[in-house]
Amino acid sequence: MKFGFFHTMPWTLHKKALPWPADTGEFDATAAEKLYRSYLDCIASAEEFGFDWLCCNEHHFSPYGLMANCNLIGAALVHRTTSSRLAMVGNLVPMLNPIRVAEEYAMLDVMSGGRLVAGFMRGVPHEYLAYNVNPSESWSRLREAIALITRAWTEPHPFAWEGEHFQYRAVSLWPKPYQKPHPRILLSATNEESAAFAAEHRAMMGMAFISDLSVPKRSIDVYLREAQLRGWQPTPGDILIGQATCIAETDEEARAEMIPALAFLNGILMGPMREAQQMVLEQTRFFGKAEIGRAFAGRLAAQKALSIDQLIDAGAIFCGSPRSVVAQMKRVQAELKNGIFNLMMKVGNLSDQSVRRGMRLFKTEVLPQVADL
Amino acid sequence: MAEPSHGPTPKFIVGAGRMLVFDPSDEQSASGEIKDASIHVDGSNRYAVLEQLAGLLDKQTACFVGKGRLALAALQAADRAAAASIRIILEAPDALTSADLSWAEQSTILQRSDILILTGSATTSDSAACARLIKSHLPRATLMFVYGAQDDIARDRPALYLEAVQDFLRRGSGFIIRN
Numbered sequence: 001m002k003f004g005f006f007h008t009m010p011w012t013l014h015k016k017a018l019p020w021p022a023d024t025g026e027f028d029a030t031a032a033e034k035l036y037r038s039y040l041d042c043i044a045s046a047e048e049f050g051f052d053w054l055c056c057n058e059h060h061f062s063p064y065g066l067m068a069n070c071n072l073i074g075a076a077l078v079h080r081t082t083s084s085r086l087a088m089v090g091n092l093v094p095m096l097n098p099i100r101v102a103e104e105y106a107m108l109d110v111m112s113g114g115r116l117v118a119g120f121m122r123g124v125p126h127e128y129l130a131y132n133v134n135p136s137e138s139w140s141r142l143r144e145a146i147a148l149i150t151r152a153w154t155e156p157h158p159f160a161w162e163g164e165h166f167q168y169r170a171v172s173l174w175p176k177p178y179q180k181p182h183p184r185i186l187l188s189a190t191n192e193e194s195a196a197f198a199a200e201h202r203a204m205m206g207m208a209f210i211s212d213l214s215v216p217k218r219s220i221d222v223y224l225r226e227a228q229l230r231g232w233q234p235t236p237g238d239i240l241i242g243q244a245t246c247i248a249e250t251d252e253e254a255r256a257e258m259i260p261a262l263a264f265l266n267g268i269l270m271g272p273m274r275e276a277q278q279m280v281l282e283q284t285r286f287f288g289k290a291e292i293g294r295a296f297a298g299r300l301a302a303q304k305a306l307s308i309d310q311l312i313d314a315g316a317i318f319c320g321s322p323r324s325v326v327a328q329m330k331r332v333q334a335e336l337k338n339g340i341f342n343l344m345m346k347v348g349n350l351s352d353q354s355v356r357r358g359m360r361l362f363k364t365e366v367l368p369q370v371a372d373l
Numbered sequence: 374m375a376e377p378s379h380g381p382t383p384k385f386i387v388g389a390g391r392m393l394v395f396d397p398s399d400e401q402s403a404s405g406e407i408k409d410a411s412i413h414v415d416g417s418n419r420y421a422v423l424e425q426l427a428g429l430l431d432k433q434t435a436c437f438v439g440k441g442r443l444a445l446a447a448l449q450a451a452d453r454a455a456a457a458s459i460r461i462i463l464e465a466p467d468a469l470t471s472a473d474l475s476w477a478e479q480s481t482i483l484q485r486s487d488i489l490i491l492t493g494s495a496t497t498s499d500s501a502a503c504a505r506l507i508k509s510h511l512p513r514a515t516l517m518f519v520y521g522a523q524d525d526i527a528r529d530r531p532a533l534y535l536e537a538v539q540d541f542l543r544r545g546s547g548f549i550i551r552n
Contacts, residue, residue, distance in 0.1 A: 144520055147494055151518060157508050160549075162530075162537045163494075163520035169549045170515075 001333065001373040004053035004087060004342035005046035005359075006208075006242060009039045009073070010269050011063035012349040017271035020126065020279075021061050032066060038352055039066075040073070042359075044080040049359040050367045053117065055087040055342055060130035064269045071104040078112045086112055089186060089206060089342075090119020093149070094141035095131040098166055099173075101145070102152040106177045114178035119186040119206070120146055122194070125286045126276030135284040139197075141165045146185070146201060153182040186240065191292045195219040199226035199234070206342065208242025211302035212314040213335050215295075216241060220336060236339030241332065245318040245343040246350065247325050247358040247366060257354055258319045258347065259308050265348030266304040318343070322365035329366070333373050383450065386423055390430025393450055394423060395443035419527055422535065429542040433457040436542065441500075441524070442468040444507070452480045459486040460542060465493060465500040465524040466507060474510040487548075488514035489541045493522030493529060500524055515541075515549060 013031055043054050054077055056070035067073055074086050086108060091101045101120075109116035122142045128135040144163050151159070151171075158172035177183050189195035189205035198205040205223050207216050220239060227234050246261065248254035277297070280286050287293035311317045315332045318325045329341065343362070345355050386392040396419075423438065430436055435456035439447025444466035451461050459482060477483050488511055492504040501518075508516045517537055522529035541548045 147520065151494070157505060157516060160515050160517035160537075161520065162517055162533045164533070166520075167551060169517075169551045 001370055002052040002237065002340045003050070003362075003367070004055045004240065004242075004340060005043065005049075005051040006055040006057070006089075006342045006344045007039060007043050007346050008057060008059070008065040008344070009035070009067045010265075010346065010348065011035070011066055012264070014063050014268055017268050018063070020272040020276040021130075022063055022272040035066065039346070040076055040080075042346070042352060042355060043073070044077055045356075046359060047081045047084040049363040051084060051343075051359075051362075053085045053087045053340070053342070054081065055089050057089050057119075058092055058121070059124075059273075060127050062126075062269070062272050064273060071108060074108050074116075075111070078108065078115075081112075081115075084115065085117050086115050087117035087186065087342075088119050089117070090121045092123035092127055092131075093120045093145040094122055094138050095127065095133040096145075098145040098148045099152060099168060099171060102149040102173055105149075105183065106153065106173060106175050109177040109179055109183050110175045112178075114183075116177070116179070116183045117186055117204075118183040119188075120149070120203075121188050124273065124277060125280035125284075126273045128280060128284075128286070129276050135280050135286040137165065138286055143197075150182060150185075153177050189219045189223055190215075191287075191295060192219060192222045193287070193289065193292055195222040196226045199223045199230060202227070202230070202232055204238045204240060205234075206240035206242065206340075208342065208344070210241070210243070210314075210316050211298075211306070212316065213332065216336055220338075236337055239336065239338040240340040240342050241336060241338045242342040242344060243316075243318050243332075244347045245325070245345050245358065246347060246354070247318070247320070247322060247345075247361045248354070249321060249361070251320040251324050254320045254324075255308050257350060258317070261348035261350040262308070262311075262317075263348070269348060322361050322369075325366055326369040329370050330373065333370075383446070384420065386420065386427045390427060390432055390434040390436065391456070392423060392427040392430065392436040392438065393447070394420075394438040394440075395446045395450070396438075396440045397443055422527065422531075426535075426538055426542055429539065430460070431458075434460060436460040436462065438462045438464065439466070440464040441466065444503070445469055445473055448474075448477060448483060448507075451486060452477075452482050454482065458545070460545065461486055461488040462538060462541065463488070463490045463504070463507065464526055465496060465498065466490065466503040467498050467500050467524075469503045469506060471506060471510075474507060477507075477510045483511055484513065486513075487541070487545045489538070489548075490514050490516045491519055491526050491534070491537065492516070493524060493526050494518045494520045495523050495529075498524050513546075 056073045058070045059065040070088050152173045160169045185203040187198040187203040189198045190207045246254045246258040281293045318328045383393040383395050437447040437451040444463040490504045492500045519526050527534045
């Protein structure tokens with residue numbers, strides 16, 4: 001079992017939910033500088049606490065995360081770490097310049113000596129409003145962008161690309177990636193549509209914000225079945241499950257901290273995103289099938305509505321003493337057969353002190369019990 | 374240079390300039406008539422499109438189009454041409470070896486011609502490898518991947534094909550800058 005340390009770099013100083021687009025009037029750059037410093041120190045130290053992957057992601061126009069470009073954070077981590085995989089999970093390629101993504105990922109891979117995991121995300125619906133890209137084109141843009149990026153990584157000679165969304169007459173990537181033929185690709189597989197897409201691309205699959213274990217189980221089944229149809233066999237190491245995680249000395253202490261932290265995450269940090277997502281879901285064909293859009297909205301709503309005990313029972317979060325968290329991890333892993341847990345330990349406004357305590361307990365008391373799963 | 378072992382008959386199209394098209398589907402047609410294979414899914418005729426494209430050439434320019442295994446025939450014909458300006462379009466080239474192309478590096482005509490090599494990003498043949506091989510012998514050539522096309526690029530992605538070829542014929546080497 002491998003473990004990722006996932007951090008969204010949230011802006012934790014707002015006290016009330018903001019409507020979309022989130023007003024930045026109260027943003028304080030001096031405070032943000034301190035947050036960046038603290039967050040970077042925390043992520044880099046995860047390597048010492050036994051985490052195999054350091055995971056960064058990209059979001060826009062929201063206090064949910066100060067990581068508008070996760071590659072910048074990845075670059076800051078390269079020389080502060082030595083062995084952990086740097087997982088960008090990831091760039092929102094349908095709305096970016098794919099050649100720029102190919103270049104930045106190749107730089108990270110070379111600079112880190114081949115430690116990059118290349119996440120290509122379609123993004124959550126509200127990102128399309130932020131970057132003014134038609135959400136209905138998200139799948140076709142993602143598909144073409146991946147084809148173009150992998151071509152740019154592997155093509156030995158300059159080439160031109162005539163595509164439906166992207167056109168380039170002279171592509172010649174410097175540098176090429178360190179890993180050959182290219183870094184492992186990770187794709188989101190939060191529903192059956194995206195799980196099939198990940199299998200089609202022979203990519204790792206990842207999912208987070210689980211409301212109950214039946215949802216990822218369905219996605220994993222589709223992923224495995226589709227992979228088999230396409231002539232390859234994923235391993236547990238190809239399946240990443242993301243979980244909000246709080247580890248404290250006792251169950252009571254962990255719950256007492258997790259309850260307000262989740263309320264802050266769902267209410268304050270994700271508030272503007274939910275509002276924008278609703279607009280996109282109602283007015284575009286972001287999801288190929290309407291029922292998948294309804295399931296997406298339902299999954300987020302369910303997460304928000306469940307009590308902490310229900311969330312733990314549903315396998316949606318890990319929360320408790322080391323002993324309890326070990327049991328929770330074993331139960332989820334037995335059900336899903338995944339080889340990677342991606343732990344989001346900075347949940348909402350959970351204090352950095354609590355996060356570090358959780359990391360320490362993870363290393364000393366949790367990891368020894370679950371490393372061999 | 375090496376002569377073709379057997380002489381495929383090109384389709385000769387005259388617009389403002391001249392265009393010679395080497396297409397295996399024509400070669401297979403005993404009468405030389407255009408086969409149904411030249412009709413695109415949108416109902417347009419491949420040669421009607423090429424005639425339209427030939428209209429973009431000026432009188433001093435000759436264009437050679439070679440498709441599939443007849444890419445070599447187009448290169449050989451271009452090498453013998455006397456035109457002041459030469460454009461060569463190779464569509465999903467196939468069945469070529471390095472030995473077939475060794476002479477091309479010594480051809481002053483080919484080395485100074487504008488060459489566009491098209492291959493589909495979803496090709497099911499060796500066309501991408503052949504395209505790379507041609508480019509290694511003719512470094513000035515532009516290798517273009519047409520997204521989503523298999524091996525009949527004009528049929529699979531007519532709009533993308535037309536966009537690329539039209540721009541290449543109109544602008545020659547300036548084509549490398551898209552806008």
